[in-house]
Amino acid sequence: IAGITQAPTSQILAAGRRMTLRCTQDMRHNAMYWYRQDLGLGLRLIHYSNTAGTTGKGEVPDGYSVSRANTDDFPLTLASAVPSQTSVYFCASSDSLAGGPDTQYFGPGTRLTVL
Amino acid sequence: GQNIDQPTEMTATEGAIVQINCTYQTSGFNGLFWYQQHAGEAPTFLSYNVLDGLEEKGRFSSFLSRSKGYSYLLLKELQMKDSASYLCAVLDSNYQLIWGAGTKLIIKP
Numbered sequence: 418i419a420g421i422t423q424a425p426t427s428q429i430l431a432a433g434r435r436m437t438l439r440c441t442q443d444m445r446h447n448a449m450y451w452y453r454q455d456l457g458l459g460l461r462l463i464h465y466s467n468t469a470g471t472t473g474k475g476e477v478p479d480g481y482s483v484s485r486a487n488t489d490d491f492p493l494t495l496a497s498a499v500p501s502q503t504s505v506y507f508c509a510s511s512d513s514l515a516g517g518p519d520t521q522y523f524g525p526g527t528r529l530t531v532l
Numbered sequence: 533g534q535n536i537d538q539p540t541e542m543t544a545t546e547g548a549i550v551q552i553n554c555t556y557q558t559s560g561f562n563g564l565f566w567y568q569q570h571a572g573e574a575p576t577f578l579s580y581n582v583l584d585g586l587e588e589k590g591r592f593s594s595f596l597s598r599s600k601g602y603s604y605l606l607l608k609e610l611q612m613k614d615s616a617s618y619l620c621a622v623l624d625s626n627y628q629l630i631w632g633a634g635t636k637l638i639i640k641p
Binding site: 457475513518519523 | 536563565573574575576577580582609619621623627628629630632633634
């Protein structure tokens with residue numbers, strides 16, 4: 418069982434370019450999340466999806482979009498990258514319908530540099 | 533606003549005990565999580581508290597006081613592999629996780 422995978426592992430991108438970060442989970446979790454992590458700051462939620470076909474905005478959604486066509490995949494798209502989007506991006510998932518603590522499980526992250 | 537406070541960095545000695553504190557002010561409370569994050573890696577789940585008191589799991593314990601908006605993570609018999617950042621996060625009234633900036637724990641031999 419792979420859990421959550423993310424691709425690419427790292428990327429250097431020119432400002433203004435479009436980029437999609439991929440996230441796939443095989444745990445059949447209903448909920449998925451995208452965070453960014455910057456030095457000195459906590460994880461900040463970009464977008465989330467409680468179930469396939471629905472998405473919602475988190476704390477820092479501007480400049481990002483997501484889709485959730487099926488349970489397993491939750492891609493994050495930067496339509497026109499800017500240097501302030503340089504960060505480490507983590508995808509996470511949880512089984513929020515199962516009861517219990519709704520623990521989030523994280524992918525390995527994508528390190529993105531926008532020049 | 534919502535706020536999670538934890539010390540930026542702590543240093544401890546191998547074999548010793550260390551307590552990492554977390555205070556929070558959030559809109560609602562539906563539980564508190566502790567995660568461990570080694571440098572360059574993803575956060576991994578350590579513990580969850582929703583009721584007041586101490587939850588023990590091997591060398592790690594986590595305590596919660598909802599009335600004080602306070603939690604701590606206690607690590608016993610420290611090992612070099614415990615060198616990592618420890619993240620405190622609170623599930624708010626909208627069931628979204630609010631994260632602290634993390635505490636970097638340095639273990640010295």
